[in-house]
Amino acid sequence: MSDIRIEKLRKEYGQTVAVNDVTITFPSGSVTCLLGPSGCGKTTLLRMIAGLEDVTSGEIYFGDQKVTDLAPSKRNIGMVFQYPVVYRGITVYENIELPLLQEKLSDQERRKRVMDVVETLGLQSSINKDITKLDNGTRQKVAVARTVARQPQIILFDEPITNVDVASKDQLKQALKDLTRMLKQTIVYVTHDQTEAMTLADQIALMKDGVVVQRDAPRSLYNQPNDVFGGWFLGNPGMNFFDLSAKTNGHGTEIQTGLFSRPLMIEGLEKDSNIKLGIRPEQVKVSGKKNDRMVQGTILRKSIVVGGQYLVTIKSCDQTFKAKVEPETGYALKDEVWFEIPLKDIIIFGPDGHRLDVKTSLA
Amino acid sequence: MENVSALQRTAGKKPWHKKLMDGFDNSNLFPYCLIIPVLLFFIIWNLIPTLWMIGMSFYNYAFTTGAPEKFNGISNLIDIMNNDTVWGNLGRTFTWVLATTGIETVLGILLAFLFWNSAKLPGRRLALTLLFTPMLIAPASVGAFFKLLYEPDFGVINYLLSLFGIAKINFLGDLKWAFPAVTLVDVWMWTPFMILITLAALGSVPKAELEAAEIDRLPWTKRLVHIIWPYGKFVLMLGILLRTIDSFKTMDLIFMLTRGGPGNTTELVAIGLYRKAFEGFTMGWSSTLAVILLFIAIAFTSVYLYILNLSNAEKE
Incomplete structure (x- = not known):
C-alpha cells in the first residue's frame, strides 16, 4: 500500500480558486477524513486524487509514482460516490463481481473476494436480488462492496452517507466503521459531517476556502484547534x-x-x-x-x-x-x-x- | 383623522381585477376556464374533422360527379382492401419508414457519440448548430433544393461525379435510383434529429456512474449495457418512434422531388391519398383510406405510450 502525497495542488475554475496550493500527505494504511463546510474544496481535492478533475498546477504522488496526469483507470484506486452507483440490469453479486472480471483472477478467487465482502457488509440476503429493487442504503453498500472487492491500493469515499435514507444511515456508518478498521488500504474520506469524521478517521484534515487549515487526530483537532474556524466548525454547538x-x-x-x-x-x-x-x-x-x-x-x-x-x-x-x-x-x-x-x-x-x-x- | 378614516373606508375595498378572481377562488371553475381555449382548439381542428372524416368514409362522394353523397356502408373499405395500388403504396411506405428511420438512427447514434466524447473540442457548439439546420428547413424547400442538386444536366452532384469520370445519372428519374435518392434526402434532413435525441439520452446518464465505470476499468461494452442503455433507452426509443410516425406521414418532401415517380417507385401511401383526394376528388374513398392510416398511426402511438408508461413504472 502506498501513501498519497499532494504537493502544491491547485484547481481554478475561471476566477474561482477551488483548491489553493494544498500540500498534504495521506499516510499509507490509514483513514484520513477531509472535513469542511460545503464549497471548501474537499470534493474537488478528492476528485483530483482520483484523476476525475484536471489539476491547474501541482503534483500528486502515490508512493513514489507520480500520477498527476494518469487516467483514473490507471491509478489503481477505488471510489465510492455520494450518489449510490450501481450497474443496472444485474444482481448484487454480479455488480460486485463485474470489475473483478477485468482482473486476472481464477473463478475461485473471484468468488471468494465477492463472498468475503458480502459477508463483511451484511449483504447475504440481497445477493441474488435485482439491484434496482433495493433501497439507497443497500445500493450504497453494494457500491462499497464492489470497490473493496477489487482491493485497490487507495480507496476514496466522497460523502457516501449523504444520499442514504435516515433509517439506513447508522447501519451504513457502522458498516463503514468496521470496514475501515479491517482494510489495509490508504483511505481518504470526504465528509461535511463532523460526527462521521470523528467516528471513522485516524486523522482529520480540516479544510476551509480551498486550504487545509489543520490536520490532526480527531481528539487533538477538537481540543486544540489551530484557528478560530476549527473551534467554530467542530462541536455542536461550536466553541x-x-x-x-x-x-x-x-x-x-x-x-x-x-x-x-x-x-x-x-x-x-x-x-x-x-x-x-x-x-x-x-x-x-x-x-x-x-x-x-x-x-x-x-x-x-x-x-x-x-x-x-x-x-x-x-x-x-x-x-x-x-x-x-x-x-x-x-x-x-x-x-x-x-x-x-x-x-x-x-x-x-x-x-x-x-x-x-x-x-x-x-x- | 380624515386621512385615517379614508384609509379605513378603502381598506375593505378590492380593485376590480381582484374581485373578478374572487369568483374563481371559491369554485372549481377556474381550472376549466384555463383549459377551455385548448379544448376549443382541439374540438374545432381535431375532433370535428376526424368525426366528419370517419362519417364520410361510409359514403360514396366525389366532387367531380356533382351527385349528392350516397351511403355505401363498408364498400370503400372492401374496395381499398382489394386495391393493389394501395397495398403497393403501403408496402413502399413501410420500406421507406424502415430505411429512413433505421439509417437515421444508426448514423444519429454514431455521430452523437462523436459529439459526446468531444466535449472539450473547440467549435463543438458551432458544429452542432450547423448540423441541426437541415431539420429546421421546410421539407418543401429541402425538396426544391435537392431537386436542383440531383438535376442530371446542371446539378452539382452529377458535376462532382463527372470529375471522377462517372456518367450522368438521372437520380430522380431513374427507376433504380429514385427511391435511394429520396431516402438520402430524408436521411440528410432528419439524422440531426436523431443526434439530438441521442445526445439527450446520453445526457440523462449520471456522470458519477460513468466515472465509477472508468475507475472500475469496465470495458466500453459493459458501460453501454449496464449504464448508458438503462438510462438512455427511453429517450432513444421515443426518438425512434417519433421518427417512425413522422416518416410514415412523409408527403411534401417526396412530392417536391419526384411527385411519387418515376412510375410509382416513390409513391408512398400519403402521396396516393393526396392524389385520390385532391386530384381525383374521391372524398369518400379517400376518407376511408385516411381512417385506416389514422388507425396505423394510433397503433404507433400506443407503442410509444406503452414505452412511456414502462419508463414511469421503472422509475417508481
Missing part, C-alpha cells in the same frame, strides 16, 4: 468566543473581564492586542449555587439536546455564551446561575484568528 483587549503593564499582560473571578493574566503576549478567548460549551462549569471561583450570570435560553443534556445560553458582563450541562444540573437551574471558565480548557487566539501559545493565570 464560544469572547473578544477581549489585553493590556501590558508592569506586572505582565492583564485582561480586565468579568468572565473570571479575578483579572486574567497572559504570559507570552508581546504587546497590547485584541485577542479572542475560546472555550467549548461542555467545558464551562455551571451551577445554581454561589462559589468563590465562579461568576454570576443570567440564563437567556435553556433547551434539551440529544443525550438529555441541557444547552443553556448565559449572559454575563455584556457577553453571551453557551454551556452544556448534565441533565440533573440543567433541570434545576433557575434564571440566576454561577459559572466558571476553567483556565486549563481555554484557548487564546490572536487578532488574525490563529491560536497563540501563551500561558494563562488569574491575578
Whole structure:
C-alpha cells in the first residue's frame, strides 16, 4: 500500500480558486477524513486524487509514482460516490463481481473476494436480488462492496452517507466503521459531517476556502484547534468566543473581564492586542449555587439536546455564551446561575484568528 | 383623522381585477376556464374533422360527379382492401419508414457519440448548430433544393461525379435510383434529429456512474449495457418512434422531388391519398383510406405510450 502525497495542488475554475496550493500527505494504511463546510474544496481535492478533475498546477504522488496526469483507470484506486452507483440490469453479486472480471483472477478467487465482502457488509440476503429493487442504503453498500472487492491500493469515499435514507444511515456508518478498521488500504474520506469524521478517521484534515487549515487526530483537532474556524466548525454547538483587549503593564499582560473571578493574566503576549478567548460549551462549569471561583450570570435560553443534556445560553458582563450541562444540573437551574471558565480548557487566539501559545493565570 | 378614516373606508375595498378572481377562488371553475381555449382548439381542428372524416368514409362522394353523397356502408373499405395500388403504396411506405428511420438512427447514434466524447473540442457548439439546420428547413424547400442538386444536366452532384469520370445519372428519374435518392434526402434532413435525441439520452446518464465505470476499468461494452442503455433507452426509443410516425406521414418532401415517380417507385401511401383526394376528388374513398392510416398511426402511438408508461413504472 502506498501513501498519497499532494504537493502544491491547485484547481481554478475561471476566477474561482477551488483548491489553493494544498500540500498534504495521506499516510499509507490509514483513514484520513477531509472535513469542511460545503464549497471548501474537499470534493474537488478528492476528485483530483482520483484523476476525475484536471489539476491547474501541482503534483500528486502515490508512493513514489507520480500520477498527476494518469487516467483514473490507471491509478489503481477505488471510489465510492455520494450518489449510490450501481450497474443496472444485474444482481448484487454480479455488480460486485463485474470489475473483478477485468482482473486476472481464477473463478475461485473471484468468488471468494465477492463472498468475503458480502459477508463483511451484511449483504447475504440481497445477493441474488435485482439491484434496482433495493433501497439507497443497500445500493450504497453494494457500491462499497464492489470497490473493496477489487482491493485497490487507495480507496476514496466522497460523502457516501449523504444520499442514504435516515433509517439506513447508522447501519451504513457502522458498516463503514468496521470496514475501515479491517482494510489495509490508504483511505481518504470526504465528509461535511463532523460526527462521521470523528467516528471513522485516524486523522482529520480540516479544510476551509480551498486550504487545509489543520490536520490532526480527531481528539487533538477538537481540543486544540489551530484557528478560530476549527473551534467554530467542530462541536455542536461550536466553541464560544469572547473578544477581549489585553493590556501590558508592569506586572505582565492583564485582561480586565468579568468572565473570571479575578483579572486574567497572559504570559507570552508581546504587546497590547485584541485577542479572542475560546472555550467549548461542555467545558464551562455551571451551577445554581454561589462559589468563590465562579461568576454570576443570567440564563437567556435553556433547551434539551440529544443525550438529555441541557444547552443553556448565559449572559454575563455584556457577553453571551453557551454551556452544556448534565441533565440533573440543567433541570434545576433557575434564571440566576454561577459559572466558571476553567483556565486549563481555554484557548487564546490572536487578532488574525490563529491560536497563540501563551500561558494563562488569574491575578 | 380624515386621512385615517379614508384609509379605513378603502381598506375593505378590492380593485376590480381582484374581485373578478374572487369568483374563481371559491369554485372549481377556474381550472376549466384555463383549459377551455385548448379544448376549443382541439374540438374545432381535431375532433370535428376526424368525426366528419370517419362519417364520410361510409359514403360514396366525389366532387367531380356533382351527385349528392350516397351511403355505401363498408364498400370503400372492401374496395381499398382489394386495391393493389394501395397495398403497393403501403408496402413502399413501410420500406421507406424502415430505411429512413433505421439509417437515421444508426448514423444519429454514431455521430452523437462523436459529439459526446468531444466535449472539450473547440467549435463543438458551432458544429452542432450547423448540423441541426437541415431539420429546421421546410421539407418543401429541402425538396426544391435537392431537386436542383440531383438535376442530371446542371446539378452539382452529377458535376462532382463527372470529375471522377462517372456518367450522368438521372437520380430522380431513374427507376433504380429514385427511391435511394429520396431516402438520402430524408436521411440528410432528419439524422440531426436523431443526434439530438441521442445526445439527450446520453445526457440523462449520471456522470458519477460513468466515472465509477472508468475507475472500475469496465470495458466500453459493459458501460453501454449496464449504464448508458438503462438510462438512455427511453429517450432513444421515443426518438425512434417519433421518427417512425413522422416518416410514415412523409408527403411534401417526396412530392417536391419526384411527385411519387418515376412510375410509382416513390409513391408512398400519403402521396396516393393526396392524389385520390385532391386530384381525383374521391372524398369518400379517400376518407376511408385516411381512417385506416389514422388507425396505423394510433397503433404507433400506443407503442410509444406503452414505452412511456414502462419508463414511469421503472422509475417508481
